[in-house]
Amino acid sequence: MSFDIALSGIQAINESLDVTSHNIANAGTYGYKANRANFATLVAGSQLNGVQVGSVTQNIGLSGGILNTGRALDASISGRGFFVTRAADNSLQYTRVGIFDTSLDGFLVDASGRRVQGKAMTPPSTELGAEGDLKIPNGAIPAQVTTAATYIGNLSSDWKVTSGFPGASVPAITPDTPPESGTYNMSKVTNLYDTLGKQHSLTQYFSLTGTGTVTVNYALDGNAVGDPMVLNFDTTTGQLIPADPAVPQTTKPLDLSAAALDTSDAALWPNFVSGAKMSPTVTIDYTGTTFFSGESSTASNTPTDGYSAGTFSGVSLGNDGSVIAKYSNGLTQTVGKVVLATFANEGALNQISDTSWSASNESGVANTDVAGVGINGKINASTLEQSNVDITSELVGLMTSQRNYQANSKVIQTESTMLQSLMQAI
Numbered sequence: 410m411s412f413d414i415a416l417s418g419i420q421a422i423n424e425s426l427d428v429t430s431h432n433i434a435n436a437g438t439y440g441y442k443a444n445r446a447n448f449a450t451l452v453a454g455s456q457l458n459g460v461q462v463g464s465v466t467q468n469i470g471l472s473g474g475i476l477n478t479g480r481a482l483d484a485s486i487s488g489r490g491f492f493v494t495r496a497a498d499n500s501l502q503y504t505r506v507g508i509f510d511t512s513l514d515g516f517l518v519d520a521s522g523r524r525v526q527g528k529a530m531t532p533p534s535t536e537l538g539a540e541g542d543l544k545i546p547n548g549a550i551p552a553q554v555t556t557a558a559t560y561i562g563n564l565s566s567d568w569k570v571t572s573g574f575p576g577a578s579v580p581a582i583t584p585d586t587p588p589e590s591g592t593y594n595m596s597k598v599t600n601l602y603d604t605l606g607k608q609h610s611l612t613q614y615f616s617l618t619g620t621g622t623v624t625v626n627y628a629l630d631g632n633a634v635g636d637p638m639v640l641n642f643d644t645t646t647g648q649l650i651p652a653d654p655a656v657p658q659t660t661k662p663l664d665l666s667a668a669a670l671d672t673s674d675a676a677l678w679p680n681f682v683s684g685a686k687m688s689p690t691v692t693i694d695y696t697g698t699t700f701f702s703g704e705s706s707t708a709s710n711t712p713t714d715g716y717s718a719g720t721f722s723g724v725s726l727g728n729d730g731s732v733i734a735k736y737s738n739g740l741t742q743t744v745g746k747v748v749l750a751t752f753a754n755e756g757a758l759n760q761i762s763d764t765s766w767s768a769s770n771e772s773g774v775a776n777t778d779v780a781g782v783g784i785n786g787k788i789n790a791s792t793l794e795q796s797n798v799d800i801t802s803e804l805v806g807l808m809t810s811q812r813n814y815q816a817n818s819k820v821i822q823t824e825s826t827m828l829q830s831l832m833q834a835i
Contacts, residue, residue, distance in 0.1 A: 415544040415820035417451055418460030422814050424462040429806050432798045439476075440506035440764040441796040442467040457664070469755050469766070473795040481725035482509040484793040488786025489630075490749030491766070494523035494823040495542060501775070503750055503758070504765045505794050511724055517732060521765075525747060526780065527732065532742040538776060543732055543745045544835055547721040548655060549559040550736055552606025555715025556688045558599050560613065561697040562707040564640070565611075566619040568594040568649065575633065583632035583677070588614060594628070595705055599693075599712065601629075603685040606717035608736075611663075611691070620644060621700065627663060630680045631685070634670055638693070642700035649698050716740050730780040730788045749785045750775040 425446040453750040475485050486492070491503035508520040517525040528537040529544065548743045565784025574592040575582050582588055593614040601609050601672040610620030614626040632750040641650045651659050666689040672681040697708075719738030727733055730747040752758065759772035768775055780788040 411820060411824045414457075414459040414815045417461060418817035418820075419535040419814060420630070421446075421448060421460045421462050422817070423811050426807070426810055428465055429810065431684045431801065431802055433803050435538060435763060436796050436798040436800055436803075438763065438796050439663055440473070440504060441484070441506065442469050442471070442505075442763065443796070443798045444468075444763075446515045446788050466756070467635060467760060467763075468797060471797045472596045473797040476794050476795050477788060477790055477792050480566055481723070481791060482511075483507055483609040483791055483793050484509065484726050484730075484747070484794040485789045486749065486780075487789055488784045489755075489784055490786045491634070491751075491755075492519070493526035493750045494508070494521075494563075496523050496527060498676050499687075500767060501768055502765050503775070507788075509726070511545050515547050516544060518722070520630070521692060525654050526777070527730070527745045529745040530743055533606050533742065535743075537746060537779070539641055540748055543827065545721075545732070546726055546734060546742075546744055548736075549718060549720045550742075552602065552716050552718040554604045554688045555712045557692045557694065557713035558601065558611070559694045559709050559711060559713055560596075560597065560599065560707075561709040562641075562696070563699045563703070564595070564615055564617075564623050564703055566621075566644070567699050568705075570618065571616045572618070574614065574616050574624070576637075577628075582626075582628045582631065582633035586627075587631065592616065597707060597710055599710055601687065601691060601712055602715035602717060603681065604680055605681070605685040608717065608790050609687070615705075616778060623700070623793050625661070626711055629665070629670070630678060632677060634665060638663075638695075640698065644700070645770070647677065647699050647701045649695060649700070653727045655814050659695045661695065661696075663693055665689060665691055676771065686810055686814075726788070726790045728788060728790050747788065748777045749788075750777045751784055753774070 427446050428446040432443050444465050445596040446459050447464045451458040452463050486505060491505060492507055492520050493500050494504060496502050501522060506520065509517055509525060512518045519525055520676050524542040526540060527543040530537055571592055572593060573696060575588050580586055584595045595615045597613050601611050603609060609630050612628045613827045616624045618624045621642040623640040624637050627635050643650055649659050665687040670687060671677040696796065713789060717738045719736030719740055722737050723735045725733050731743045732745045734742050734744050752775060753773035754771055757769055759769045760767035761767055778785055
């Protein structure tokens with residue numbers, strides 16, 4: 410009997426060594442969860458018959474370290490949750506390995522070719538759609554005309570009052586007759602786009618025309634357009650006074666309609682392609698502009714909308730799980746968000762591989778939502794989760810297994826010696 414008991418111990422230790430060696434071999438595998446061999450007593454009726462490996466479990470709940478990779482389509486999870494993927498057999502599988510890419514048919518997939526699940530978004534809407542395969546729109550995007558722009562800066566109260574800017578009594582601004590430098594204090598150029606996506610330069614000429622009063626004149630591609638905008642400032646606080654106190658904005662609807670801007674004159678408007686038009690009105694928002702002493706400065710001078718046509722150039726992930734499509738014109742669009750799944754009992758998930766699992770009756774159904782919602786963890790872009798194997802613990806386990814193996818071998822040796830003595834006595 411002691412032979413069988415010692416032999417069962419050796420066999421169990423061999424199985425445990427297989428688990429330990431598997432852990433050590435996968436110490437560098439991203440998202441790997443360490444396995445553990447659980448010993449159990451062998452009992453036949455009321456008689457003890459030795460030991461066996463009763464089960465092998467994974468330490469799923471323990472996160473590995475986070476490695477910065479710099480790759481735009483890598484992602485790791487801080488906290489609870491699994492990435493959700495759909496396999497070729499249409500089953501849902503869950504993983505902590507966030508190595509993603511785009512497939513030839515335009516879907517976001519993981520390193521095993523499974524389609525990543527998420528909630529789609531159709532720009533310009535920010536509403537999330539139903540959960541499913543994340544499709545990447547890899548076609549071209551058309552040009553969009555500019556309808557609004559923003560200027561925020563400090564217009565120096567140290568400026569000297571100017572006069573004589575081209576107006577009703579002075580010939581209008583043209584490329585051949587630009588305004589004299591002494592008739593304005595500062596100029597800034599804002600880029601606007603026409604209906605064909607061609608870029609045009611809107612020059613804003615800022616002139617201090619009275620106490621706390623700055624007049625802004627406009628020229629598009631060097632030609633005077635629209636009426637001036639008068640900005641009034643509180644000379645005590647330096648803050649912009651809204652034209653209508655009930656509306657907390659100071660905006661200028663700049664008239665670029667066909668009546669005010671006839672681009673058919675190619676000599677006057679050489680930058681316009683035949684058929685291209687500007688938006689009839691471009692609204693410029695000056696909210697936040699100040700009138701303090703010192704140097705004038707510009708914090709923001711950009712079109713709120715409008716861009717040239719662009720072709721798809723790649724995709725990246727955001728730290729909130731956003732899937733961001735990038736285009737050749739510099740535009741980016743969020744086209745969806747990756748979802749995460751949590752379980753009531755994640756330790757009871759069915760193991761598909763060392764880094765993938767499926768739901769079971771004991772684990773409960775998956776609760777899915779975007780990152781950061783409820784108990785879902787957060788997503789870290791351009792990083793990967795490393796293996797949670799503790800090499801030191803594994804090496805200590807190897808030494809323990811070695812001692813146990815020697816002890817069981819000693820039992821067999823002793824039993825053999827006793828049998829030999831008995832045979833000699835007989």
